[in-house]
Structures are given as structure tokens and as C-alpha cells.
Amino acid sequence: MVGSGTVTRFGVIGAGAIAHVACRELARLPEADIVAVADPHAGRARDFAERFGVERTLGDAEALLALDAVDAVYIAVPNRWHAPVARAALEAGKHALLDKPFALNGAEAREVVAAAEASGRCFMLGMNQRFSREVQTARALVTAGALGEVYHVKAYWRRRAGIPRIGSWFTRRSEAGGGSLLDIGVHMLDAALFALDDFDAVSVSGATHAKFGVRGLAEIDWGRSEAEGGVFDVEDFATALVRLGGGATLSLDAAWAMHQEVPHTMNVELYGTEAAYSAYESKLYREGGDGYVTVETPAPDDLEYPHMSRMQHFLDVVAGREPPAVTHAQALAVQGILDAVYASAAGGAEVTP
Ligand SMILES: NC(=O)c1ccc[n+]([C@@H]2O[C@H](COP(=O)([O-])OP(=O)(O)OC[C@H]3O[C@@H](n4cnc5c(N)ncnc54)[C@H](O)[C@@H]3O)[C@@H](O)[C@H]2O)c1
Numbered sequence: 001m002v003g004s005g006t007v008t009r010f011g012v013i014g015a016g017a018i019a020h021v022a023c024r025e026l027a028r029l030p031e032a033d034i035v036a037v038a039d040p041h042a043g044r045a046r047d048f049a050e051r052f053g054v055e056r057t058l059g060d061a062e063a064l065l066a067l068d069a070v071d072a073v074y075i076a077v078p079n080r081w082h083a084p085v086a087r088a089a090l091e092a093g094k095h096a097l098l099d100k101p102f103a104l105n106g107a108e109a110r111e112v113v114a115a116a117e118a119s120g121r122c123f124m125l126g127m128n129q130r131f132s133r134e135v136q137t138a139r140a141l142v143t144a145g146a147l148g149e150v151y152h153v154k155a156y157w158r159r160r161a162g163i164p165r166i167g168s169w170f171t172r173r174s175e176a177g178g179g180s181l182l183d184i185g186v187h188m189l190d191a192a193l194f195a196l197d198d199f200d201a202v203s204v205s206g207a208t209h210a211k212f213g214v215r216g217l218a219e220i221d222w223g224r225s226e227a228e229g230g231v232f233d234v235e236d237f238a239t240a241l242v243r244l245g246g247g248a249t250l251s252l253d254a255a256w257a258m259h260q261e262v263p264h265t266m267n268v269e270l271y272g273t274e275a276a277y278s279a280y281e282s283k284l285y286r287e288g289g290d291g292y293v294t295v296e297t298p299a300p301d302d303l304e305y306p307h308m309s310r311m312q313h314f315l316d317v318v319a320g321r322e323p324p325a326v327t328h329a330q331a332l333a334v335q336g337i338l339d340a341v342y343a344s345a346a347g348g349a350e351v352t353p
Helices: 017-027 042-052 061-065 079-091 106-119 133-143 180-196 310-318 328-347
Strands: 008-013 032-038 056-058 072-075 095-098 123-125 150-159 201-209 237-244 249-255 264-272 276-278 283-288 291-296
Touching: 008 017, 008 061, 017 032, 017 042, 017 072, 017 310, 032 042, 032 061, 042 056, 056 061, 061 079, 072 079, 072 310, 079 095, 079 106, 095 310, 106 123, 106 328, 133 180, 133 264, 133 276, 150 180, 180 237, 180 249, 180 264, 180 328, 201 328, 237 328
Parallel strands: 008 032, 008 072, 032 056, 072 095, 095 123, 150 249
Antiparallel strands: 150 264, 201 237, 237 249, 264 276, 276 283, 283 291
16 A cells, blocks of 8 residues: 555664665655654664654654554664564554564564565565665576576675674674674575575575674674673674575675675675676676686666665555565575574584575
């Protein structure tokens, strides 16, 4: 249901660091109006409201969800609240765009999908990397067969010193559910599966390590929530090998901290029988007549989502103009793989998601 005319009236739940980034994108879209914001931290709610000219400032999600003047919500709260808040939003009849990761585990995620199906409202996980030029191009190349048979994907996001403030909810398992895997690994995992168009994981072997945060090292100043007590009980490195139903394999590294030359590197590398594509470098490698050549990426007008905006896309989904890019089944499959990485890491053996 779209609110007044063609404008979708948004409530924002969670006024932390990423809400400011995401809502810069939302606020410039004429079809969206941010009418309310909810955050238990009054100062952050107020800052957000002032910055985006939002009329209503509320102390909790329930109060926002009770407003008839809200058609849809963007949810950007600590992971532990993802599933409960998304469910409550859908049960209140709102469309919901939830930031990643989906939930603390697959059971919670399935409850959200059930609530979405019962409500008939749009629910989408806001996997913003899917809308990047790099990932869309990777997908287009695979679909066009330009790489031949893609038999392996190497996906990674590695930071040298990038642990969100130690002691904030990000580094507490009870609130985050996990560390680097759920925070940044999920982006590259989702992007790789999307590029391949294969979300069917047959087996997963994973390992996690906590080597820097436990020593109070490698912190960055990300996030607006308070750091309390210095607790760090999540991983700062995760790795996995995933076998996919279509026959390809996927390797994933997610590091909040590690010794490396560059401060930050992320990529999805697709290895095919005819060519390889390094997505975040926008480089396609294939054999030329006189040895190896490097070819730049196709033109942006080939992209499925030329606006490159998850917010524009979500408006299109709410208005019924487009099917959701991130389907419920895909979001559940990714969550299932994340769960399997942790299960494999804990048990020291390969698992079936
Ligand atoms: N898509 C991306 O690239 C991206 C980037 C960063 C963060 N995120 C995700 O966004 C979420 C928020 O991250 P952040 O960096 O903004 O964290 P943050 O700590 O800066 O902000 C979280 C905010 O949520 C508020 N909050 C806590 N419980 C709440 C509740 N029940 N209802 C309403 N508000 C509540 C906190 O007071 C805080 O202001 C996380 O799940 C994170 O994984 C996504």
C-alpha cells in the first residue's frame, strides 16, 4: 500500500551510523518521505530528525509502528533486534526494508518470512552491494555466458584494522550474533551467490578466529552506540569453503583485522572456463590472440538497476513496479550458509546447511 498519492511515507527504526548514510539516499528520492524516526537513544533520534527534517521522533519501534502515517520502515538496529522489529513491522501492516544481516539465525529469519507472507506486505533484506555497478556487472557477465562455466568464486572482505568499536554491540555475541562474518562477510557471500545465481549450498566447511579484538587491537571508530565494558566475544576472522548445487565452489574470507599491506580490500573474483572477472576491480581477463588481455567492464546502461540504489528499488517493489531483487528464499539461503559456517567452525567438520 502506498501512502498519500505516489509518496511512500517512511519510518526509520534505529538512528545510528548507517541510518544516516542510507537515508541520504532515501531522502533525495521524490517518491519517499521520511516522516518518523525511532531510537531509544533520544539524542541520536533528535540528531537524525534535525538532519533529515523529520517531524516525529519516538523512543521505541512500537510507537512508530502504531502510526497510521507510516507506510514502510527502514530498519537499522543492532542485529539482535532485526527479526523481532521486522516481524513487528510486518504484523503492523508496514512494508519493511531490513539492513543486513537478516537475523541471529535461520529460525528467526524464517519467522520473519512467515510474517511477511501472512501480512502480504513487502519485505526485503537491504543487500546494498547487489545494486553496485560491480556486482550487477558480474551478474550480467555470468548470465550472458561471457565467462563460460564459472567453476569457482573467491569472495573476500579484509580489513587491516577494522573492528567496529570494541565493547559496542558489534563485538558482543549476545547482540551481534557474530563478528566479521555477519558484519562484512555476508555482503560478499550474498554478492557472489547472486552473481552466480546459485544459492543452493550443498556443504559448508568453515573456521573462525579471534586474534586481535581480544587483545584490544585493530579498532575503528564505527557505529554510534556506546561501547560498554570492552567485551569482545565474536570472531574477527572467518573463512569458509562452500560447495554449490550447480557444481561451483565458493571460498569466503571475512576479516575485521589481519596483517596486510592495504587498509582494506574486498572483491568477488569469478573463475570461468572462458574468462575470469574481478568484480571490484572491474577487470575481465581472457586469453587474447597474442597472450593475456585485460578488458574493462561493460557500459553502465547494461545494468539491471541503473539507479544503483536499494532505496529506489524498494520503492519500485512497494509500488508493484518490480519484483524484489533479494527474494525471501535467497535471504534464507544466505542465512543458512552463515549458520553453517558457525556450526562447522564449532564442530570442526563440514556441515550441510
Ligand atoms: N548495509 C550496510 O552496508 C551496513 C553498514 C553498516 C551497518 N549495517 C547494519 O545496520 C545495523 C545498524 O548498524 P549501525 O552501524 O548503524 O549501528 P549503530 O550502533 O551506529 O546504530 C544502531 C542504533 O540502533 C538503536 N537501537 C538499538 N535498539 C533499538 C531498537 N530496538 N529500536 C530502535 N533503535 C534501536 C541504537 O540506539 C543506535 O542508535 C546493523 O545491523 C548493521 O549490521 C549495514
